[in-house]
Amino acid sequence: MVDQLENSDKNLLDHLYQHVLNLEGYRNVFDDPEKLEATADYLSSALLSFGLTVDEHQFKIDDVPFRNIIGTIEAKDYQPRELLLCAHYDSAPLSPGANDNASGVAGVLEVTRWLVEQAPTKKFMVAFFTLEEIHPKTELQIRNALASSGLVDDELQFLTYHSYALIGEFEKKQEEALKKGATIQASLAFAYEQVQNSATKKERAYLKKIIELNKNITRTNWVGESICIGSTRWLANYLRENSPPKAVINFEEIGFTTAKKGLQSIPPGIDLTHCKSYKVDLQQELGNFLGIISEKNSQLLAQIMTSQCEQLVPPLPYVHFALPYNYQEIAGRALDFLRSDHAPFWREGIPAIAITDTFEFRYPFYHTNADTLEQLDFPFMGRVCQVARQAAKELLGKS
Ligand SMILES: [Zn+2]
Structure with a gap:
């Protein structure tokens, strides 16, 4: 070749x-x-x-x-x-x-x-x-949310396997809902519901912030906003x-x-x-x-x-x-x-x-x-x- x-x-x-x-x-x-x-x-x-x-x-x-x-x-x-x-x-x-x-x-x-x-x-x-x-503004807000969550070290790496796996699971569940045609907010709510019982208080607080950051994002304005x-x-x-x-x-x-x-x-x-x-x-x-x-x-x-x-x-x-x-x-x-x-x-x-x-x-x-x-x-x-x-x-x- x-x-x-x-x-x-x-x-x-x-x-x-x-x-x-x-x-x-x-x-x-x-x-x-x-x-x-x-x-x-x-x-x-x-x-x-x-x-x-x-x-x-x-x-x-x-x-x-x-x-x-x-x-x-x-x-x-x-x-x-x-x-x-x-x-x-x-x-x-x-x-x-x-x-x-x-x-x-x-x-x-x-x-x-x-x-x-x-x-x-x-x-x-x-x-x-x-x-x-x-979007640099959103990325900064995510990094700030992570940094202040008590879940990560200075390099934004999760301190425990539990947090690492839970946040990964949250993202997976959100994707699942998106694939089925859910709105951005509905997909986040669904993912939160799926993981909240196994989440710690700090993990729940962090996920709530992520949901809040996405409140104005839709499937159509996502391109251009995120x-x-x-x-x-x-x-x-x-x-x-x-x-x-x-x-x-x-x-x-x-x-x-x-x-x-x-x-x-x-x-x-x-x-x-x-x-x-x-x-x-x-x-x-x-x-x-x-x-x-x-x-x-x-x-x-x-x-x-x-x-x-x-x-x-x-x-x-x-x-x-x-x-x-x-x-x-x-x-x-x-x-x-x-x-x-x-x-x-x-x-x-x-x-x-x-x-x-x-x-x-x-x-x-x-x-x-x-x-x-x-x-x-x-x-x-x-x-x-x-x-x-x-x-x-x-x-x-x-x-
Ligand atoms: Zn690319």
């Missing part, structure tokens, strides 16, 4: 590796604000070095500035911006985020480098979004003066595969008849494919990607999660499919797809301190980039 890839593009894997090596680390404002800034700078200079114009979109939350890095390639004749490639560059709390989402960022960078070399005649944009993972903060704010700002991009490809974790059977599962809320798989036997629960997620408005866009997967030599196995619903309907039945920066675009009716290794439905180190470079399958990432490049080229050549 490596040889074949290197014949066609001998530097691709090295570039991907260098990006992940540079990006890996705590990229969030609580654990390492300097690293977050250095990452934004790195992305900005990389885009400039490829020949793009870079505009930063800055916004503040409680006087703390945050930056989305936006790159544009200018065409000779004015054309509306046809295509947006995006990935979030922040990482989850206390996770070095090699797969989530240094892998996606590296992918966008390398697809961009190649597209510029192809000299497309249409405009395209690149966006690296911040604050996909957390997650995808940077992309939501950028899009609202952008649409004030510009027409929407015609197509959006969001790179969300493209680095992990496994040959171990039983690790791969399908996110809840999707009917298997809405999954088109190619060279994948879902029964084997084998995580060796690219996941492509689309909704009602983005089925054609997804098909451009799937046909490029089939044309790659050798073909790239994929599962196309083709949700036949709009944003509101997905919010009501399959929240997991909203968990990245394509979701704010769906809400505006803009055709967007996500390409992904399916995050924790495959990856055991999702959002942990073990999400490191060593876990990544670089040849797979290279193949995903090859497919995405051809799909992007096709999109830019159309219309």
Whole structure:
């Protein structure tokens, strides 16, 4: 696989590796604000070095500035911006985020480098979004609630197995209720009811605070209030003066595969008849494919990607999660499919797809301190980039 890839593009894997090596680390404002800034700078200079114009979109939350890095390639004749490639560059709390989402960022960078070399005649944009993972205000409130709960040490690790297991159980029960379509508040109330009898007084007080923090969150405003903060704010700002991009490809974790059977599962809320798989036997629960997620408005866009997967030599196995619903309907039945920066675009009716290794439905180190470079399958990432490049080229050549 490596040889074949290197014949066609001998530097691709090295570039991907260098990006992940540079990006890996705590990229969030609580654990390492300097690293977050250095990452934004790195992305900005990389885009400039490829020949793009870079505009930063800055916004503040409680006087703390945050930056989305936006790159544009200018065409000779004015054309509306046809295509947006995006990935979030922040990482989850206390996770070095090699797969989530240094892998996606590296992918966008390398697809961009190649597209510029192809000299497309249409405009395209690149966006690296911040604050996909957390709302800093909520995260601070959660950390304060934890720190004052008497349940954790200075590093926010639970002091007892009892607390660790109980809070884990609470989260599991909440997820169960969400999968059945409960509101955020109902799911939290259900989870509380399930664990309260075995909880200590301190644990109950902490859980009550968490419930309180979520009192204004709904299944539909969750995107923009709890997650995808940077992309939501950028899009609202952008649409004030510009027409929407015609197509959006969001790179969300493209680095992990496994040959171990039983690790791969399908996110809840999707009917298997809405999954088109190619060279994948879902029964084997084998995580060796690219996941492509689309909704009602983005089925054609997804098909451009799937046909490029089939044309790659050798073909790239994929599962196309083709949700036949709009944003509101997905919010009501399959929240997991909203968990990245394509979701704010769906809400505006803009055709967007996500390409992904399916995050924790495959990856055991999702959002942990073990999400490191060593876990990544670089040849797979290279193949995903090859497919995405051809799909992007096709999109830019159309219309
Ligand atoms: Zn992510």
